[in-house]
Amino acid sequence: MSEKKPNGLREGPDENGFFGIFGGRFVAETLMPNILALEEAYDTAKADPAFAAELKHLGKYYTGRPSPIYLAERLTEHFGGAKVYFKRDELNHTGSHKINNCLGQILLAKRMGAKRIIAETGAGQHGVAAATVAARFGLPCTVYMGAKDIERQKPNVFRMRLLGAKIVAVTNGAGTLKDAMNEALRDWVANVEDTFYIIGTAAGPHPYPMMVRDFQSIIGEEAKQQIQQEEGRLPDALVACIGGGSNAIGLFHPFLDDESVKIYGVEAGGKGLDTDEHCASLAGGEPGVLHGNRTYLLQDDDGQILEGHSISAGLDYPGIGPEHSWLKEIGRVQYVNATDKEALAAFQLCTLQEGIIPALEPSHALAYVAKLAPTMDKDQIILMNLCGRGDKDVFAVAEHLGQEI
């Protein structure tokens, strides 16, 4: 088990995929040979400069990396405290950070000779990114999506169909992300010989949490250089929203050993932590085992998994990536939350003040920035991951605001 190692916080997981007690490989035996083969393929790819070069090339010419950091001047003035920078991963091709991971995984899928791609999606951002890379590399793609999410993310559903993906509506359970992930796992078990499962968040059985983190760490690596160039120093605080936690771990990871940098992960507070309707796995959950890993989960007294709630389909997941669970336990990252209402207010504020329509997911991060910035000095710096754009959310937001489009 990987306790806090003397050479830093970026060394995990251990060889069995554990960050402290979190992570691991809790999957059906049918999938074990695949998971082990994936780990081996990833290790080989990591050691191959050609893999890194191809990924970098695609990142630059296909995704549009590096994404800039942007000083949000009017919001900074509005909050009246620390300078607020956005890491603008919403400018990526497909509109969110999800493409970073999908490109990495599709290259692995090709290396492993996969004939077919499957993915799960909540808000549809990962589904769109997976469908995009599948189209780009000429592989058929099936995306599992909760029936409720299909309803509230119609634009993304249509985008995936345009990209040639088959969308399977999942009606089991509450019809949201966790149920879509169950169904994707069932597909994988049945088609294990030729199918590559592109998991979108930094969760699932080892090596997924590590692999997704590595592919998303480009966010933090770029941001670290960019803020040095702009400000000549590191930021004082990082803020990112967390559902499963892929954009957050991508921003946080390169800064974990920089002790001067405070790190905040913002979970979805839904209708409030004092209600049953939230998705704050770390604040309101307990350690458990689901979807291949041990992590904090929303669950009842009998260990049955609870359905989360969030205005944002992308945060609507009762678990969280295992590395976040570990970072919470060792106290390196502070996990806070923002409610639906606060996120909706931040969504509108950002749109009006900066002319940037953010996705509802990073609107949660901004809602916390709104609280944090005024408590900090004007010469201090907050760097927030603006991990997705809000085009997909305009219909849902209109409904919440009681307006017809």
Add this chain to the structure above:
Amino acid sequence: MTNFTTRLDAKFQQCKAQGHAALNCFITAGDPNYDDALKMLKLLPAAGADVIELGMPFTDPAAEGVTIQLSYERALAAGQTVAKTLQMVREFRKDDQDTPIVLMGYYNPIYHMGCDKFLDQAKEAGVDGLIIVDLPPEADDELCLPAIENGINFIRLATPTTDAKRLPRVLQNTSGFLYYVSINGITGTATPDFSVVENALIPIKAATDLPIAVGFGIRTPEHAAAVAKFADGVVVGSALVNIIPNTMDKNGKATAETFEQLTNLTKSLKQAIINAR
């Protein structure tokens, strides 16, 4: 490997001596409710079940097909818990000391209760074995080894993806019997080509003396007979569980028809197994 003899060992030896494969019947604890499920559990041995696999309901059964998913949902909606499942076993054991009960399910409800507490209570209740779908050999420290220390068999699944390299790992620490999953897939879906399954068992039989039970996709007496020719045990689950939604009343209670069909199917499966060799 275990150095104790359990009800499972005794039952498989008994079936072997009688010249037939064992019939492993799966039902879900608490489906459609506690009382009806207990009645079903109690009628199974007389109807011909040699081993009972009792499903522990879970909200997220990622290896199950629709039949078992819905069964788990019915049980949970009726208030089934791990404690009640153990209570069912306790009640069953009052009248039956011979039929092994294997609890089958997912790790989280056990982990949440605490593995030590769960194993203490399972042992005291009369549980003989565990099949925990999401605990591969890599996680043996979690529950498998403590279960063995408590005299409870931990039954591993081998699958069509279990190659020669993987097999020793799967067999290590497996006891009671080995459960061969006949297809790459989930419960209650595709029926395998039984000649392919028979061939797949050859290297496994060469590698272990444990009884091998075959499950997934076995629905009819004909299927059971085909498997009973070459396997030590035949597992039937979804076909039995499916009787419940087909026969229950509109209040979600089992009817006389439910118990009758369950008994009849179990009897005909057993007869087919006995006649197979």
